[in-house]
Amino acid sequence: QKEVEQNxxxxxxxxxxxxxxxxxxxxxxxxxxxxxxQYSGKSPELIMSIYSNGDKExxxxxxxxxxxxxxxxLLIRDSQPSDSATYLCAVNVHTGNQFYFGTGxxxxxxx
Amino acid sequence: DTAVSQxxxxxxxxxxxxxxxxxxxxxxxxxxxxxxxxxxxxxxxxFSYNNKELIINETVPNRFSPKSPxxxxxxxHINSLELGDSxxxxxxxxxxxxxxxxxxxxxTRLTVV
Numbered sequence: 001q002k003e004v005e006q007n008x009x010x011x012x013x014x015x016x017x018x019x020x021x022x023x024x025x026x027x028x029x030x031x032x033x034x035x036x037x038q039y040s041g042k043s044p045e046l047i048m049s050i051y052s053n054g055d056k057e058x059x060x061x062x063x064x065x066x067x068x069x070x071x072x073x074l075l076i077r078d079s080q081p082s083d084s085a086t087y088l089c090a091v092n093v094h095t096g097n098q099f100y101f102g103t104g105x106x107x108x109x110x111x
Numbered sequence: 112d113t114a115v116s117q118x119x120x121x122x123x124x125x126x127x128x129x130x131x132x133x134x135x136x137x138x139x140x141x142x143x144x145x146x147x148x149x150x151x152x153x154x155x156x157x158f159s160y161n162n163k164e165l166i167i168n169e170t171v172p173n174r175f176s177p178k179s180p181x182x183x184x185x186x187x188h189i190n191s192l193e194l195g196d197s198x199x200x201x202x203x204x205x206x207x208x209x210x211x212x213x214x215x216x217x218x219t220r221l222t223v224v
Contacts, residue, residue, distance in 0.1 A: 043215040097142045099213045101154035
């Protein structure tokens with residue numbers, strides 16, 4: 001299994017703060033990168049996807065990718081209590097179209 | 112319309128039994144997957160299948176077998192269930208290009224007693 005590492009947390013931030021989630025991956029041929037959010041008892045749902053180096057912004061979410069460092073991050077600005085969930089980093093190695101997930105980071109936003 | 116649907120949502124069974132979980136996707140995707148999520152939230156890939164190629168994670172016991180009657184269905188059959196098989200099993204699908212996300216079903220919580 002390809003290795004995808006995340007800080008397991010838990011990570012707690014006050015409401016309105018910036019939450020920073022980090023992910024590293026071991027396979028240099030990884031080509032597509034995803035952040036999923038999973039609420040307790042629910043299935044993972046896509047937050048962001050990023051395919052090239054740099055930043056990608058979508059509302060309060062910004063994904064950052066650095067392929068040289070094999071690093072991808074997710075910033076959540078103006079964190080809300082509804083952002084409290086487990087965030088899963090995923091990489092896709094296009095050969096075989098395989099998605100590999102990290103262990104997840106549990107985020108709690110404190111009102 | 113549910114994009115990826117799996118049944119049942121909950122499954123409680125005794126050790127040694129054989130059970131199946133069904134999955135269907137109506138997205139026209141080429142690749143389907145089965146993942147196992149343990150109590151620590153780690154999503155471990157078990158199988159991927161794109162009606163041409165089955166990729167099996169070598170750590171998956173051969174008691175687990177995927178069965179695909181057609182492109183839109185990938186069922187999971189488990190023989191001789193063990194206590195350690197208790198987990199949430201997710202079906203997912205994606206396009207074969209790799210530059211699109213994987214869509215997940217609602218999960219099946221399997222409890223082996």
